[in-house]
Amino acid sequence: MLVERIWTGNALRNYNYLVACPKTGEALAIDPLDAAQCLHRAKVRGWHITQLLNTHEHADHTGGNAAVVAATGAKVIAHHKSGGRIAHVDRGVQAGDTIKVGKTVELECLDTPGHTLCHICLLAHTDEPALFSGDTLFNAGAGNTHNGGDTALLFKTFDEQLSRLPGNTRLFAGHDYLVNNLKFTLSREPDNAHAQALLQAVAGQDGDAAPVTTLQQEKEHNTFFRLDQPRLIAKLRESVPDLAEDPSAQDVFVALRTLRNRW
Template sequence: MSDLIVHQIPCLSDNYGYLLHSQKTGETATIDTPEVEPILKALDEKGWRLTHILNTHHHFDHAGGNQELKTRTGCTVIGPRDEASKIPGIDRAVGDGDTVEFGDVKTKVIGVPGHTVGHIAYYFDEAGIAFVGDSLFALGCGRIFEGTPPQMWESLSKLAALPDATTVYCAHEYTQANAKFALSVEPGNEALASRARQIDELRREGKPTVPTTIGLEKATNPFLRPQSPNLQETVGLEGADLVDVFAKTRELKDNF
């Protein structure tokens, strides 16, 4: 049984920050640093002391608050090895297959390049939670800025291989827009249609649609479903290689 607590923080216009707290050791990490003041406010309200920053990638809405938080708290900054030169205040660079000790557990680092060249995710297997940054979203995936479609598909496949019950914390509230696109490419997916209705209700009530789970994404997220005959037919690539179907789906989303 894990002693870890996750506290979700709305930041900027549509980002989520996360505080991860070990009840046993008192250590607290922020997963990325989208906005300093909401993070500091949450720490103060919880009575937690920031000990770590775990960065997923270098984009400003993920690492822009690093230096100020490090200066104000003395925390240790851990980030992706392949983007180390772009991670402010980095103390330790990690990559695929590495482990990071936090509290009395270890997190496995999973390399998920595509959105950026060195993007990583943090998987706490004992707790059944994963922090995936901008690699995987609820009903979506990150835009491919620095990588290639084959690289991004391989990264998403790594995440899809995690246990279905894994709770996935992604970094943005994009789900309602993602659902509209998902329905356009897999209109015959009844699980997706039902989920889209639930998402609309949550947003009407001002509630978040994140976190999600690996199992839910595998059932409804088109970017994890290139094998779907309905999706293949819609994008015009029936029987095609899964990478090609994924790439076409991502291209359609970019222009949706």
């Protein structure tokens, strides 16, 4: 499996992706907002885009669909309940469905509600597994839920799906918010040495140079995976004094996401 991460450099700090079969050169475009860059990169690589997947319906993920389809004839894939929120969907997918790219690439669809109610992540079961997480999971952070989402469902997605994936799974997120997310982690866990070291390493870099982390690394520096840490909970209670005496993991997750909304 060949992966091309495309840094758009726009105000929303989007990443777009091409996933290609090394044998056939067929490629899947994931959230190709910057259609021009995606088409150019595919041409340089000698790939032909035959499919396009939108992880969810927000315009900063679907805005390049029309141009990519016009240039390539790619089939549009999206959540089976996305309905009219994404135009001209050719294939609706749900949990457990497989997207095949060429002869060698198979991506499993995960139904991952939270950021929106109809959100798909893609999981590649390769020697080095990979997760294309859209706006569900970010490097050192979690998606927001204030544009058609649900924080309790996002917690459930983290708890029942993402946290159980292999630690060596590489994370390919929909945006580069790494620096701000690490700063938020450190506002909650000032003594998190992993977050401190990574923040120092990426200071001054733009999204094009940001590292690709693994889920094991995320569990070390992403506060949304560290809900049982006593120091995190004690610090959280300073900002959320009505937090339960013995809060559940969901209580902690929701409180953190609420703080991140206004941080």
